[in-house]
Amino acid sequence: MSAGRLGAAKPSPGKWADLSRRVASTLVLLGIGIMLAVATGVWLRLSMALISAITFWELAAMTGWRNPRLHPGIFGAWRPFALAVIAFMSQAIALGFDHSLAILALFFPLIAGIPGAAPRDRWTYALFGAAIMLVAYGLVGFREHYGLNFVLWLMGIVIISDTAGYFFGRMIGGPKFWPSLSPKKTWSGTIAGWIGALLLGVLLWRLGRGDAMLIWCSPIVCLAGQMGDIAESWLKRRAGVKDSSNLIPGHGGFMDRFDAVTGAVLATMLIGLLTALPAVN
Template identity: 65%
Template sequence: MAAGGKWSDLTRRVTSAVILIGIGVMLALSTGLMLWAGVALFMALTFWELARMTGWKGPARFETPLGRSRPIVLAVAAGLSLFAALGLPSVSALILLIPIIAGLPGAVPRDRLTYAVFGYAIMAVGFELVHLRQEYGLPFILWLMGVVIISDILGYFAGRMIGGPKFWPSLSPKKTWSGTVAGWVGALIFGLILWLSGLAGAALIFLSPVVAFAGQMGDMAESWLKRRAGVKDSSNLIPGHGGFMDRFDAVSGAVLAIMMLSWVMGLPQVGF
């Protein structure tokens, strides 16, 4: 396979799917404080990547010999804030804001709003993931992960095989309308299969492509952030495959969509 061929990033896609499945397994095996700690750690690492991409400087007293490790301060604040918020639901919104407020003055001026929006989104995703796992159970999480993975895989292959007009070339030159629509169709079929199997209500047929689209928008949002920061990957925490934000952007978009939908409608039950 030629390094520059249209299938050159297939390995990266497979790795992403494996990582997402691994996250699902982590959520499946974790409960209570272990679940909280695992999600808080994951979101802290993602917050570290965000802080680096938005040029957070921090007070001089937080300087380290490595220099570039200063965003660790915000990462620790993010993890601790999220963990505390999970145990104190009445004040969770205020606790989630701690790392955003603490880091805002040190961010590059042009990226302060970007830092605040993405920072709160990261924290909200972590909080909502735990809520969904605890309130709706493992099957719901597996459905959510399944929609994202199926949409990504079908979108990848359809885009490479069919090609055609680009979906949003200024942000993602490789994504095509054919791949995008294939992702929606794959998610719809996934929801249809669950309904026909008696594992979920008919609402999942229509909700699945909506969640798939939200996942695609999460991917686009992170692509925009990386272009703004002038980087190819959010970090090198996953050698050869970028950072946690790179692997988790679509899931983040899907989770945020579910969170907002839950404000206006009841979420369907999924049972395996």
């Protein structure tokens, strides 16, 4: 065997190397959909409180835990866990009490965590933390007031966007959508996600499973989900980490799988504040 052959570089993993991560994302989203289908009442609320706690633990770990001056000794190691407990209890209070002021409990983990975050990350922690708490709260509201099919429509948009974006982006390629934050995301994949969401909206409308608002809402929610993915990529780059955590062995953390859902749910909540939400039967 020649020296050149011995020193040959290993072949690149190829453009489908991260397919398993996409499959993991889809499975997590399907799991959330099944949970929302099965869980009701107190179990639904506790499940979403747990999701809040897990994602808050990851957020806290990315916004200040490396600073020994702020978090010396054992306090630094326990800070993310402590904030996760506060997030769980706060979400449970907000969802468990039928009072307009109960929603203020969503801000407890923000108040508790902002002083301990790294100075440059305090606004980052506050904004992402607010998003985490509002999305879990909003999903319960959508499930109970708009029905399971409405939540499945949201999850379907995220799954279709992610799947279409991945496969069409890899097959067609072309210019990158936002190379400084997401070097693998292409314009072709991004637009494929919009088209997939649009087709889902049209299909539900034509089948009589929803009203015509789905036609324009679906692509907007899709775009918001893509922006959620971009925002989490920015957060990880800012923190200097590849994944939000190692909770899913080989596939990163929960925020990595929940980022697009966050953007989609927040956009849907905003649409609901501005106008009526589409009906999904």
